[in-house]
Amino acid sequence: MxxxxxxxxxDGYKEQQLIRELADQYAIKKEPAISENFAIYDTFDWRLxxxxxxxxxxxxxxxxxKLAKSEIIHTIEITSLPVFIWDFPDGKLKKQLEPIIKMRTxxxxxxxxxxxxTYRILNQDGKTVTRLVYEKIxxxxxxxxxxxxxxxxxxxxxxxxxxxxxxxxxxxxxxxxISKKEDIYFKVLxxxxxKPGSYSAKLNIQLDPDMRSDDATKVIxxxxxxxxxxxxxxxxxxLDTEFLHDFRVAIRRTxxxxxxxxxxxxxxxxxxxxxxxxxxxxxxxxxxxxxxYLLKEDTYKAMLPPVLQKDIDPLxxxxxxKRSRALKNVxxxxxxxxxxxxLHDWEAFLNEPRKDSxxxxxxxxxxxxxxxxxxxxxxxxxxxxxxxIIENTEDEMLHVLRIQCKKLRYLMEFFSSxxxxxxxNVLIEQLKKLQGNLGDFNDLCVQExxxxxxxxxxxxxxxxxxxxxVAIGSLIGTLDRERKTVKxxxxxTFTDFVSSKNQGLFxxxxxxxx
Amino acid sequence: MATLALYSNKGGVGKxxxxxxxxxxxxxxxxxxxxxxxxxQSSTTYYFRVKHxxxxxxxxxxxxxxxxxxxxxxxxxxxxxxxxxxFSLRNLDATFAKLRxxxxxxxxxxxxxxxxxxLIILDCPVTISILAENILNAVDYTLVPLIPTTLSVRTxxxxxxxxxxxxxxxxxxxxxxSMVDRHKKMHHxxxxxxxxxxxxxxxxxxPYLAQIERMGIYREPVVAFAPTSAASKSYQNLWDKVxxxxxxxEKRK
Numbered sequence: 001m002x003x004x005x006x007x008x009x010x011d012g013y014k015e016q017q018l019i020r021e022l023a024d025q026y027a028i029k030k031e032p033a034i035s036e037n038f039a040i041y042d043t044f045d046w047r048l049x050x051x052x053x054x055x056x057x058x059x060x061x062x063x064x065x066k067l068a069k070s071e072i073i074h075t076i077e078i079t080s081l082p083v084f085i086w087d088f089p090d091g092k093l094k095k096q097l098e099p100i101i102k103m104r105t106x107x108x109x110x111x112x113x114x115x116x117x118t119y120r121i122l123n124q125d126g127k128t129v130t131r132l133v134y135e136k137i138x139x140x141x142x143x144x145x146x147x148x149x150x151x152x153x154x155x156x157x158x159x160x161x162x163x164x165x166x167x168x169x170x171x172x173x174x175x176x177x178i179s180k181k182e183d184i185y186f187k188v189l190x191x192x193x194x195k196p197g198s199y200s201a202k203l204n205i206q207l208d209p210d211m212r213s214d215d216a217t218k219v220i221x222x223x224x225x226x227x228x229x230x231x232x233x234x235x236x237x238x239l240d241t242e243f244l245h246d247f248r249v250a251i252r253r254t255x256x257x258x259x260x261x262x263x264x265x266x267x268x269x270x271x272x273x274x275x276x277x278x279x280x281x282x283x284x285x286x287x288x289x290x291x292x293y294l295l296k297e298d299t300y301k302a303m304l305p306p307v308l309q310k311d312i313d314p315l316x317x318x319x320x321x322k323r324s325r326a327l328k329n330v331x332x333x334x335x336x337x338x339x340x341x342x343l344h345d346w347e348a349f350l351n352e353p354r355k356d357s358x359x360x361x362x363x364x365x366x367x368x369x370x371x372x373x374x375x376x377x378x379x380x381x382x383x384x385x386x387x388x389i390i391e392n393t394e395d396e397m398l399h400v401l402r403i404q405c406k407k408l409r410y411l412m413e414f415f416s417s418x419x420x421x422x423x424x425n426v427l428i429e430q431l432k433k434l435q436g437n438l439g440d441f442n443d444l445c446v447q448e449x450x451x452x453x454x455x456x457x458x459x460x461x462x463x464x465x466x467x468x469x470v471a472i473g474s475l476i477g478t479l480d481r482e483r484k485t486v487k488x489x490x491x492x493t494f495t496d497f498v499s500s501k502n503q504g505l506f507x508x509x510x511x512x513x514x
Numbered sequence: 515m516a517t518l519a520l521y522s523n524k525g526g527v528g529k530x531x532x533x534x535x536x537x538x539x540x541x542x543x544x545x546x547x548x549x550x551x552x553x554x555q556s557s558t559t560y561y562f563r564v565k566h567x568x569x570x571x572x573x574x575x576x577x578x579x580x581x582x583x584x585x586x587x588x589x590x591x592x593x594x595x596x597x598x599x600x601f602s603l604r605n606l607d608a609t610f611a612k613l614r615x616x617x618x619x620x621x622x623x624x625x626x627x628x629x630x631x632x633l634i635i636l637d638c639p640v641t642i643s644i645l646a647e648n649i650l651n652a653v654d655y656t657l658v659p660l661i662p663t664t665l666s667v668r669t670x671x672x673x674x675x676x677x678x679x680x681x682x683x684x685x686x687x688x689x690x691x692s693m694v695d696r697h698k699k700m701h702h703x704x705x706x707x708x709x710x711x712x713x714x715x716x717x718x719x720x721p722y723l724a725q726i727e728r729m730g731i732y733r734e735p736v737v738a739f740a741p742t743s744a745a746s747k748s749y750q751n752l753w754d755k756v757x758x759x760x761x762x763x764e765k766r767k
Contacts, residue, residue, distance in 0.1 A: 061544060075544030075593075092632075120590070126733070127563035128590040158595060159564075159587030 004070045005154045005168055007176040015134045015152070019119060027126070031118040037141070039111040040188065043104035044234070044243070049196045051100055054185055057081060058114075064093055068183045070153070082106065084240070103295055105240040110192045112148070113138045121163060129160035130167060137184055139191050148187050151179060201227060201246040203253075203413045209368035214264040214354060216367035220257055220414050222350050224250045228343075236331055241291040244284055244330070251281045256410040260374060263362040269349065276342040283333035287326040289450070293319055303478045304471055311467040312475070318458055369512070371415035376510040378408040383503075386494045393487065395445065402438035409435060419509050427509070430502050437486060437493040444483035448476050516761050517624065517634040517653040523642040524669040527659040528692035530557045531726050531736070533637035535749040536756065538735040541594035543757075545632035548586070548595045550624075552606070552649075553639040556599035562589045563733050564598050572602035576609060578623040591738070595631075607645045620648035633761070642676060650682045655760050659692035659720070662704035670712070688714040688760055690752055693722040716755040720748045 009015065022028060038058040042048045048055055052067040057078070064074045074093040083105050088094040116135040120128040133153040138145045154171070156164035172178070189196060205223050207216045227250040234243040255277045258270055297316050301309045333339055354363075362370050385401045409431055416424050451472050458465060520533040530553070537549040551558040556566035564587045568574055574581035587596050610619045627634060638649055650656065658673070660666055670689065677684050689712060695701050709715045720726070725736055725745040732739045737746045 077543055125563045125565070128588075157588035159585075 004156070005164075006070065006179045007152045007154065007171050008179045009150070009152055010175045010177075013175075015117070018152070019132075022119075022121075022132075027122040027124075029120045029122055029128075031120065033115060033117045035113070035115045035141075037111055037113050040109045040185065041106045042109055043101050044107060044239075045104065045199055045201060045246075046197045047100050047102075047104060048097075050200075053100070054183075055097075055106070062093070064096065067185060103240060104242055107239070109194055110188055112188050112191070113141050113145075121167070123160070123163075129157055129163040131155040131157065132167075137188065148191065149184055152176070199230060201249060203416070205414065206417050207367055207415065209366060209418050211367045212354075212363060213261070213365045213367045213370045214360070214363040217257065217261045217264045218350050220261075221254060224254045224257070225343075225347060225350060228254075232334060235334065238327060241295060244288060244291065248281065248284060248288055251277055253410050253414075255281065256407055257414060260378070260407055260411055261362075261370065261414070262374070263360045264370070265363070266360055273342075273346060273349070276346070280339060280342060283339070284330045287323065287330045290319055290323040290326055293447075293450070294323060300475055304474055308467075308471040308474055311464075311471040314464060314468045315454070315458070315472060318454075367415070368418050371411070371418050372510045372512060375408065375411050375415065376506065378404065378411055379506050379510065382408055383498055386498065390491055390494060393490065395441075398438060398441055398487070398490065399445075402435070402442050405431060405435050405438060423505060423509060427502065427505055430497055434493055434497040437490055441483060441486045441490070444479050444486060448479050448483070451476050451479075515628045515632060515634075516655070517628070517636070518756070518760070519636040519638055519649050519653040519656045520659070521636070521638040521646070521649055521656050522658050522660075522669070523640060523646065523673050524666055525640045527661050527666065528720060528726075529659055530561070530637050531729060532657070532659055532690075532692065532720065532749070532752065533635050534558055534561050534729070535735045535737050535746075536753055537594055537633075537635045538591060538737050539750065539753040540633050540635070541591055543753075544593065546593050546630070547633045547635065548597060548627060548631040549635045549637060550597040551599035551637050552603060552645075553599055553637055554601050554604040555639070556601070558637045559596065559598040561729055561733055561735070562587075562596050564589070564596055566599050566601065568598060568600035568602070571600050572606060572609060575600070575603065575606075575623065576613075576619065579626050582623065583626075590734070603639075607641065607643050610644050610648055616644060617647045618651055620645075621652040624652050642673065647680070647682075650677070654686065656687045657756065657760070658687060658689045660689045660708065661693045662691055662701040662708065664704070667704060667708055674712070685713065688716055688756075690716040690755070691719045694719045695722050716752065716759055718748070718752040718755045720752060721745070723748075 009018070019028060019030075036058055038056050040054065040056045042055065049067070053073075054065050054067055056063050056065075060077055060079070062076050062078050062082075063072050065072050074091075074096065076089060076091060076093050078089075082088045084103070085094065085098050085101055088097065114135060114137050116133055119132040119134075121130045121132065123129045131153075133155060134150070135153060136150045137148045139148060152171075154164055154167055186196065203220075203223065205220055207219060211219075228247055231243045231247040231250070235247060237243075255274060258274045258277070294316065301312060304312060382401065382404050385397065385404055389397050389401060409428065412424060412428055412431070416428070455469055455472055458468065518536075520529045520536070522529055533549060537547050541547040549558060549562075551566075559566040568582075568585045570577075570581055574585065582597065585597060587598060588594075589596050610616045613619055615622075624634060634653075636649065636653060639645070641649075658670060660670055674684055674687070676682075677687065689708075691705055691708075694705070705719070709717070721744065723743075723745045725740055725743050728739075729736050735749075736743065737749050740746055
């Protein structure tokens with residue numbers, strides 16, 4: 001037996017009684033009781049929970065373990081709590097967390113109190129051969145606070161298996177039950193009313209194929225509005241860049257839904273909100289651009305020859321200043337009357353009962369028909385545009401195709417619950433690959449332009465700045481070479497996307513069977 | 515992952531006490547640590563209250579892997595495991611000598627453990643024979659306790675010239691002062707001159723203290739049974755220096 005076992009004591013069976021009974025047979029040494037707070041951390045969108053990981057701090061140490069397992073994967077000592085991944089000291093913990101939490105900030109989910117007593121079972125040499133830890137989790141330090149949980153841990157010591165095996169057997173015979181899987185994590189989060197995994201920016205919309213199209217569209221739009229509301233509150237706190245990002249994606253999807261799910265609402269309403277959300281989106285364009293460049297700081301530096309790496313710093317300094325002004329503008333926008341009214345009217349529209357007097361053409365249509373029709377049409381548009389590019393690759397056309405693909409992707413995601421999950425996911429994955437290529441190409445074009453234009457804005461005052469300009473030039477060169485590589489890869493990526501297998505699957509899912 | 519040998523070609527310099535306390539401090543700091551007692555006298559094993567016995571003795575040691583893994587014992591402290599010594603290890607030198615690639619044997623034996631532990635500390639017997647070469651080949655760094663006396667310093671010079679002659683990197687050998695008597699002027703003088711003469715001298719002193727000798731009575735690291743004592747503070751200071759100077763990630767690149 002190598003793993004720790006967690007037992008529940010039978011009702012009314014006290015820990016002291018257990019120790020008294022064990023003392024007849026074993027030499028036991030009691031360690032000083034430990035009483036400390038521990039706090040659990042995760043990102044706003046539960047990235048660690050989604051990977052079944054629990055990150056918690058106790059005293060000056062930070063621990064990572066698997067959910068439902070007690071073994072610690074990594075421990076580090078900390079002087080102050082890391083907020084972003086780049087605050088972590090280099091090491092295994094950082095390496096494991098980096099691809100998971102990326103640019104998101106760690107938030108404290110809950111802090112609870114733990115009182116534990118360790119009893120060491122000794123052999124005749126006075127050597128510890130197994131440990132018993134009685135642990136009580138309390139919502140606060142208060143002495144009489146009711147415990148959330150109390151367990152007895154049996155922790156074997158490597159090389160002395162017999163002792164722990166005997167004890168485990170004895171406990172089970174006495175009526176102790178092994179408590180499996182129920183991780184204290186859930187109980188503790190429940191105290192503060194937090195539901196693990198409750199927020200995700202991914203679309204998770206359940207629709208019924210027979211639903212009226214206008215009702216189904218409202219369900220989709222309602223979901224997106226919620227995402228906007230949830231994130232909007234945190235943009236002001238400026239904890240990380242992703243609150244704004246999720247907020248903006250929800251806006252973009254809303255606009256796309258209004259444009260692509262055609263003729264479900266009265267034209268006047270649709271046109272008004274299309275314009276309104278274009279305005280809402282524009283409010284934060286500049287801020288998001290700056291976020292993207294600042295997040296790329298390390299990547300950009302790595303693209304530069306070592307001699308130039310420091311010279312680019314003034315650019316990022318300038319962008320940081322610009323960003324703080326941009327943030328102020330966004331916050332002003334979000335507090336403006338106009339924004340308030342748009343969101344208020346939008347919410348009212350989504351909540352109002354449908355009026356059958358002024359129905360639009362597709363309003364009553366069962367949503368499955370509309371979904372199939374719209375997706376298939378969009379798909380055909382993508383295929384046609386792509387084939388034209390293969391013959392004659394123009395940058396502008398790649399840009400148009402990128403937008404088309406995005407619209408198709410959103411449609412497929414809005415309606416994914418109406419189709420066989422596995423099959424539609426295969427197609428979404430295929431589309432993602434094509435989008436990846438087009439997205440990279442677009443990003444590189446935009447970045448080159450942006451960097452080129454920013455050189456005009458930089459206050460040309462001193463010698464240092466000339467070096468910065470050289471560094472920017474070098475960066476543009478590297479980006480340009482990369483852009484050509486990406487462009488060359490388009491033909492192959494697109495041919496893969498329109499493979500006969502994919503075409504068949506698109507036809508199968510989205511065309512009306514005779 | 516790092517491997518560190520507490521080694522000296524002179525006896526009674528405080529290798530074992532340093533190995534025991536450093537491994538304890540490393541484990542307390544969260545590093546999964548293995549301390550290997552290579553000394554047939556088995557003092558480290560004794561300090562941790564473990565029986566000095568390897569399953570299938572030195573034979574098992576040389577076969578390594580699961581034969582050796584089975585012998586590892588958890589200590590009284592979380593994160594700290596011990597590979598106990600065995601009296602049969604006294605012939606390790608002769609056994610290694612008979613094998614092919616006789617100087618790489620220990621390295622081969624320790625290799626499978628490198629993934630399982632963050633830090634492996636070797637407590638080595640006094641040797642400058644083939645076993646010493648095995649140690650130098652097996653570890654990333656060597657830490658030599660140095661008593662500030664003429665003989666001790668002379669032995670250290672011998673070690674360095676041995677390494678140079680046999681192409682072992684002296685840059686990976688670090689020293690610290692051990693059993694320092696603050697009342698002796700000679701200790702002060704030697705500390706000063708030695709720090710100039712050798713590279714890799716950690717500015718850390720373990721004083722000559724009765725408290726350290728009491729480890730034999732308590733059978734625990736001094737840092738565990740008297741955490742606020744002067745002895746503990748000196749080991750804590752040594753551990754800080756080892757971390758910063760030897761084990762820090764920038765250093766290890």
